[in-house]
Amino acid sequence: NAGVTQTPKFRVLKTGQSMTLLCAQDMNHEYMYWYRQDPGMGLRLIHYSVGEGTTAKGEVPDGYNVSRLKKQNFLLGLESAAPSQTSVYFCASSYPISGAAALDEQYFGPGTRLTVT
Amino acid sequence: GENVEQHPSTLSVQEGDSAVIKCTYSDSASNYFPWYKQELGKGPQLIIDIRSNVGEKKDQRIAVTLNKTAKHFSLHITETQPEDSAVYFCAASSPVAGGTSYGKLTFGQGTILTVHP
Numbered sequence: 001n002a003g004v005t006q007t008p009k010f011r012v013l014k015t016g017q018s019m020t021l022l023c024a025q026d027m028n029h030e031y032m033y034w035y036r037q038d039p040g041m042g043l044r045l046i047h048y049s050v051g052e053g054t055t056a057k058g059e060v061p062d063g064y065n066v067s068r069l070k071k072q073n074f075l076l077g078l079e080s081a082a083p084s085q086t087s088v089y090f091c092a093s094s095y096p097i098s099g100a101a102a103l104d105e106q107y108f109g110p111g112t113r114l115t116v117t
Numbered sequence: 118g119e120n121v122e123q124h125p126s127t128l129s130v131q132e133g134d135s136a137v138i139k140c141t142y143s144d145s146a147s148n149y150f151p152w153y154k155q156e157l158g159k160g161p162q163l164i165i166d167i168r169s170n171v172g173e174k175k176d177q178r179i180a181v182t183l184n185k186t187a188k189h190f191s192l193h194i195t196e197t198q199p200e201d202s203a204v205y206f207c208a209a210s211s212p213v214a215g216g217t218s219y220g221k222l223t224f225g226q227g228t229i230l231t232v233h234p
Contacts, residue, residue, distance in 0.1 A: 004160070031220050040126070042206055042224035043161070050219050058221065059118070090160050094220045104149055104210070104220055108160030 001026050004109035006091050012115045013081040021076040021112050023091030030095040032074040033058070033106065034066060036087040043090060049074055081116045088113050119144040121209050123225025130197050131233050138228045140207035141189040147209040150183060150190045151222070155204045164205075165192070197232045204229050 004025045013019055023032065031050050035043040045058030047066040055066045063085060065077045074093075078085060092106040120143040130136050142150075148169035153161035167174045167181045167190065174181050178197075183190040194201055208222040 033221070035224075040226055042121075042123070042226045043222075044224070045221055048219060048221060056219075059223075092160075104151070104166065105163050106151075106220065106222065108153075108162065110158075110160050 003027065004091055004093055004107050006089075006109035006112050008112060009110070010113050012117065013078075014117055015082060017081050018077070018079050019081065019114075020078075021089055021091075021114075023074045023076070023093075023109060024072055025074075025091075025093040025107070026072060027093060027107065028071075029093035029107075030071075031093060032068065033092045033094075034064070034074065034076045035090045035092065036060065037090060037111075038087050046076065046089075081114075083116045086114060086116045119147055119209055119223040121207060121223050121225040123207050123228060125228060126226065127229045127231070129231045129233065132197060132199060134197055136194045136197050136201070136230055136232075138192045138205055138207070138230075139189060140191070140209075140225050141187075142209040142223075143188065144209070145188065147223075148185075149210045150181070151208050151210075152181060152192050153206045153208065153224075155206065155227075157203075161206060194230075197230075199232050199234050202230055202232045 007022045033048040034046040049055045049068040052071045067075045089112045091109045094106045123140045151166035154164045155161040178195045180193040205228045207225040210222045
């Protein structure tokens with residue numbers, strides 16, 4: 001199993017540009033999450049999804065949109081990037097629908113470092 | 118909403134010493150408290166977790182204690198080794214099963230642990 005993968009690993013955008021971050025998981029998890037990590041602030045939840053076709057807002061959703069058209073993929077979009085969105089973005093997944101794995105453990109991807117100039 | 122405070126922000130110890138990281142939370146409804154370790158350039162990884170029906174949990178050199186009355190929980194690492202050097206995050210949530218939080222985690226600000234050989 002590859003676990004949780006994220007693409008791209010690095011990206012530099014100019015203010016106003018748009019981009020999509022892709023997260024994929026192969027653990028058959030129901031729930032998926034997008035977090036951003038900023039120095040001294042821990043990880044903050046942007047959006048999450050509890051199943052295919054469903055999404056919900058987290059703590060810091062403004063400026064971002066998400067979609068979960070397939071169970072294994074969770075996309076994070078920035079329509080008009082701003083310097084305040086410079087951050088490291090992490091995707092995570094949890095809640096296997098079957099098997100003996102713990103329900104609560106969130107598995108994180110390696111992150112995407114985004115710089116907006 | 119939930120608020121998690123974590124201290125200290127940095128911790129430096131000698132190899133073989135013990136390290137303690139403390140967290141407080143605000144929402145009395147939270148009953149799941151995981152700890153994550155993040156190595157440089159990687160995503161966070163679960164190292165231990167505790168639920169509110171348990172006061173202490175140990176896994177080899179790592180232990181977590183929970184005081185639900187005072188709303189604080191702590192991570193204890195004994196016999197520290199250089200490979201323990203990383204950023205550690207505490208978090209709080211409600212369990213996925215039987216709850217409505219959908220596993221959403223509120224993270225502390227993180228502690229940079231450095232173990233000197």
